[in-house]
Amino acid sequence: MIENERVRERSGMYKALTIAGSDSGGGAGIQADLKTFAALKVYGTCAITAVTAQNTVGVEGIFELPAEFVGRQIDAVLKDIGADAAKTGMLSSVAIIEVVAAKVQEYGVKKLVVDPVMVAKSGDYLLAKEARRVLKEKLLPLALVITPNLDEAGTLTGRNIDSEEGMVEAAKALHDLGVPYVLVKGGHLSGAATDILYDGREIRRFTAPRLDNRHTHGTGCTLSAAITAFLARGLAVAEAVAAAKEYIQLAIGRALGVGRGCGPVHHLASYYSWGE
Ligand SMILES: Nc1ncnc2c1ncn2[C@@H]1O[C@H](COP(=O)(O)OP(=O)(O)OP(=O)(O)O)[C@@H](O)[C@H]1O
Numbered sequence: 243m244i245e246n247e248r249v250r251e252r253s254g255m256y257k258a259l260t261i262a263g264s265d266s267g268g269g270a271g272i273q274a275d276l277k278t279f280a281a282l283k284v285y286g287t288c289a290i291t292a293v294t295a296q297n298t299v300g301v302e303g304i305f306e307l308p309a310e311f312v313g314r315q316i317d318a319v320l321k322d323i324g325a326d327a328a329k330t331g332m333l334s335s336v337a338i339i340e341v342v343a344a345k346v347q348e349y350g351v352k353k354l355v356v357d358p359v360m361v362a363k364s365g366d367y368l369l370a371k372e373a374r375r376v377l378k379e380k381l382l383p384l385a386l387v388i389t390p391n392l393d394e395a396g397t398l399t400g401r402n403i404d405s406e407e408g409m410v411e412a413a414k415a416l417h418d419l420g421v422p423y424v425l426v427k428g429g430h431l432s433g434a435a436t437d438i439l440y441d442g443r444e445i446r447r448f449t450a451p452r453l454d455n456r457h458t459h460g461t462g463c464t465l466s467a468a469i470t471a472f473l474a475r476g477l478a479v480a481e482a483v484a485a486a487k488e489y490i491q492l493a494i495g496r497a498l499g500v501g502r503g504c505g506p507v508h509h510l511a512s513y514y515s516w517g518e
């Protein structure tokens with residue numbers, strides 16, 4: 243399905259905006275998002291919230307951009323290029339969340355995917371602790387889809403989630419906050435890699451065999467970017483999640499083996515294999 247669709251004429255290309263942090267290691271954040279958009283034939287733009295000095299082992303430093311300048315990047319993109327869908331990743335601070343929420347409202351961004359990034363896989367904080375409440379109160383209600391992992395869903399709902407039943411309960415609690423579609427990712431549970439989507443009526447499970455692979459840096463960013471790309475291309479939310487799940491499975495399965503720690507997935511896996 244990803245391969246067979248024709249690319250639109252350049253002037254009519256689908257477009258997506260990512261508002262996220264830069265990962266110098268190239269596996270997560272803005273870099274993962276733009277590679278994913280490109281792989282899925284969507285023109286990607288970005289507003290950078292923070293620059294991280296990061297590799298596959300950990301985060302060595304964070305340089306946050308002034309919130310006002312994050313707003314200026316969003317203005318520059320949306321008043322000229324526009325976006326069929328947008329996503330947020332690392333937002334870093336209260337001030338940045340507030341600007342992003344204001345811009346989403348100002349430009350009437352409807353297809354917004356919020357990946358409530360809080361902590362990197364290495365354990366480093368990517369969102370100030372005091373910003374969690376603001377994220378929940380100001381940004382989540384503007385999202386069409388949110389994509390918390392187990393820890394993020396637990397923090398946002400004040401629970402400890404360690405089972406699929408727990409994921410379902412958290413998805414329902416988050417939907418009650420006014421989020422139309424909640425996708426709780428089960429990448430950190432044992433057994434199959436199952437994500438749960440709740441739309442207020444139905445629970446849908448998206449399951450794939452767990453791949454025995456330590457190279458899962460940026461899987462969350464990549465999945466949410468793929469959902470955003472498919473939404474930009476006009477798919478309904480459940481279809482976009484199903485297609486994104488296929489994409490991430492292939493990308494993890496062909497991980498590149500880059501770095502000494504938890505390395506990146508292969509964002510362009512469907513185009514070529516390593517070495518070809
Ligand atoms: N070992 C694995 N095998 C197959 N799928 C996986 C594996 N690990 C994660 N996934 C899938 O990858 C996607 C991202 O899930 P995960 O829970 O890892 O997100 P995350 O913690 O936000 O990632 P990150 O913080 O690295 O960006 C989900 O669809 C999940 O099911």
Ligand SMILES: Cc1ncc(CO)c(N)n1
Nearest residue numbers: 263264265270271332362
């Ligand atoms: C910049 C950035 N955003 C998100 C994540 C979460 O994977 C990360 N490690 N780095």
